[in-house]
Amino acid sequence: MVNKIDWEFYLISAIITFIILLAGIFFGMFIGKEKVSSLEQNLEDLRVRQDDATLSFSLMSIFGNKSCSIIQHELGDTMTQAAELGKEITSYQNEKFKDEGYIQTKKDYTLIQIRYWSYLERLKQECNNTNFITILYFYSGECGDCSKQGLILDYLKQTHPNNVMNFALDYDVDLNVIRLLKSVYNVTTTPTLIINDKKYTGLVELGQLEEVLCKDFSICKMS
């Protein structure tokens, strides 16, 4: 006794399911693209602020030490904003449907970061009363300790907002200036920290960082 098979239902359901699946995939790709667009827009805002900072910085040669604290303050402010954008860019790494524009966005952001770092380094040289340290933090995707190191640095920034300037750099970004930094400081693994020119390889714990701040730079925790 052969029972009737209702092939048409199987077929229609398959077609409808396929359409829904396609809609889902297109939605995913659309979201991925939109996120990059939004990152790009925020990056554009950041570029304008950096032009502003570049100009202020170049005026230092005219105004001398009088402008030191204002410029340091301004740079600090912009960098806090940049750090937020940096987190969004990093979290895009986990996006399901990555848009190719992301790579360019990441490069642009890295360049902005390094430019700020170079201003702060010059500021340290030209101004007397600078009381901050710069930390270059090299991370990568496959590094197990990097999420811990990132969190530690964020917390350090939170407890010393004006004394610690963090710069998170992706070790694998394809830029000449990154290769230059890696070569000059001899950075070969992640996580690696460059604190005011001194290299620390591997995970640096919070206690150790606070000790460095206090002993080497007299930035100690208020009791």
Next chain:
Amino acid sequence: METIDFIYLGIYTIMIYCSVLWFSVFFRNRKSVYDNPKPKRFPSITFLVPVHNGRKNIRKCLDSLLDLKYPKEKLNVIVIDDGSTDSTAEVVRKYKDVKLIQQEHSGKASAMNNGLKYVTTELVGCMDADSFPTKDYLMNLVGYLEDKKISVATPAMRVLKTDSIPRKIQWIEYNVMIFLRKAFSLFNCEFVIPGPGGLYKTSVLKKLGGFDEGNLTEDTEIAFKLQDHGYKIKNSINAYVYTDDPKNFKSLWKQRIRWYRGYLQNVKKYSHMIARPKYGNLGLFLLPMNLLWIFIFAFMLFSQLYLWSGDAISFITDWSHIGFNMMPIHFRVSSFLDIYTFFAITFFIITLLLLGFSTTYAGEKINLRKRIKSYLAFFFIYPFLMSMFWLMAFVYEATGAKRKW
């Protein structure tokens, strides 16, 4: 996109496919769903009511049976007392029109087979002692059996009380089952004939040797056996039978483990039907699909637990490195927006449609305000419960644990 994402997309595809299929089956037949074939004649019927210590409920059951809208002279009732130790027999004896058979306690299936021996009528119906039919039940059902190819007709099971969380959840579930059972019937792949209220052609039942006494769920077994021999099963969406469902989680657990172990046991017994077009939509589609769903439930349960616990552990580990001090967490909406959002919305819509259609076609009002606890409990608790029940039933069956009724 990693492997796990592809697996989840595959799972979602299967879930959507099934939902679309049942919706289309129902949609195509939406106008005739409530129509039952009008009976041209009234064959004689005997109802078998196996009972074990059912003193409390049996009166309501017998009263409803005797009150059914049907020619009184064509209606017979036989109660099989399966070794009751309470006053069930005395209660039954008070009914003049009801025949009482007594046997030693040997289980429902053997009680029904015992009663079947005394059945001389053309049709035989089964009714559990803790259940009762509504007045129109028989008139809505008997017409289906006039077709030579149809050998059994199934009712629409309902539950009366929603006085506990498990009962609230089951109220919704039974509505969904009314909807799905009719869809299965329209698609010729019913695989359960509910104990209370199934109406059989006596000759067919006797020819197949009655009910399987070693089986955990003889009502599933008889459905499989009938389909295996090419007999058809049909459902009436408005032949209502009310049944007593478990009030607390513990008894619900016991019931469902028995049901799902029984289902697996019968799938194993009738495994020759799986994926065979010879056995129609039941063999080709429903049986393989049900097995797939069990794996899907198990996989989703485990992978979600694994992922969540993994995330929790790395979060706590990372947090320990800053001495468990507080840091403000910035919630970005964008980080939660991705392809999974699309499917979450899709399934939410499917669930709403399913609940809406089921409740309506089961003859109930949706009544959101009054039933809000039921809907919420069903939405949040039911998937987890089902995964657990099916998983444990599978584990028990696979490891050959002792079978309990």
